Amino acid sequence: MESEGARTDRLSLLLDQFDKAREMAEVRLTGLGDEEFLWEPVPGCWSLRRRAEAATPRAFGPGEWVLDQGAPDIPASEYAEVARQAAGGMSVAKIADDWSVSVERVEEILAHPDAPEPDETPVTTIAWRLSHLHFHFQGGWEWTFGGRSQEPKLMVDFTPSAALALERFWALIDRWRDSVGALTEEQLDTVGLSQYPYGSDPDEPYIGVLSGANLEFIHHMAEIALLRDLWRARSTTPG
Incomplete structure (x- = not known):
């Protein structure tokens, strides 16, 4: 039975999916501390590191802290x-x-x-997953709703502080959600509405790009949730 007042148009369905995923993610990220944020569950993890300690050939970021990135490939x-x-x-x-x-x-x-x-691909830390999402959505907003000029990999000043990273990330997500919520049906069908320079966004109707952004958010947040479970199990396992 359809809920009273429920909208079933394309944008509303994607927004409802995103809003629910965000709500779940915020709950799962409550209480995240710096040690857990940077915890490497196995050797050789990709993470957030000081520039001088970068462990991968294409680590990026505009400041002291950079995000590990390996050689390009298709997963x-x-x-x-x-x-x-x-x-x-x-x-x-x-x-x-x-x-x-x-x-x-x-x-x-x-x-x-x-x-x-x-x-x-190596195992990644919570810091890597959240920072990856941050630069992805920051760049996605810039190249769809912003000036379409800034290099996405230089837009986020990565931080080892879990609290600060989350504060900045949720502020960005608020802006993303507001901009997406104002899209028209015509814009959803516009090929190249997003000119994001990495991937196929410029060649796709924006409805497909938006669906992909939801998937990106959901699967990375699910992986973060698993890492939080492993951290808790590590801290409580006898011996």
């Missing part, structure tokens, strides 16, 4: 999407450019789309 979870893009007419060269990989790498994936090898 196995995106192989099916790459196949769909190619089937939809996107050139191999364009796909390669979007992912910053070689044409040969894309061709290799397209030759075996149903048999992806396991990813070797």
Whole structure:
């Protein structure tokens, strides 16, 4: 039975999904401290580090603290999407450019789309996950609703303070939500409304970009929630 007054248009459904995910995430992130924020559950984690201590070749950020980033590649979870893009007419060269990989790498994936090898991406810390979301949504807002000029990887001054990181992140999410909530049906169908420079946003109707942003938020917050569970188990396990 449909709830009285419930809206079922495309934007409302995506906003309701996002709002519920945000509500759950805020509860799960309550009480996050600095030690847990930077906790590395296994050796070799990607995390947030001082610039002089960066452990990866493409760590980025405008200030003292930078976010680990390894060599570019296409994760196995995106192989099916790459196949769909190619089937939809996107050139191999364009796909390669979007992912910053070689044409040969894309061709290799397209030759075996149903048999992806396991990813070797390192485990990440809560700090990495939250900072990744922050720069993604900051850049997404800038290249859709802002001046469309700033480099996303230089827009967020990363911090090792969990409280400050969360304060800044939720303020950004408030702005994102307000801007998305004001979109028109025409804008949702506009190809290139987002000109975000990493990925395929400029080639997609914005409704698809928005759906992808929801997925990005949900899956990273789910991973953060798991890391919080592991931290708690670590702290309470005897011996």
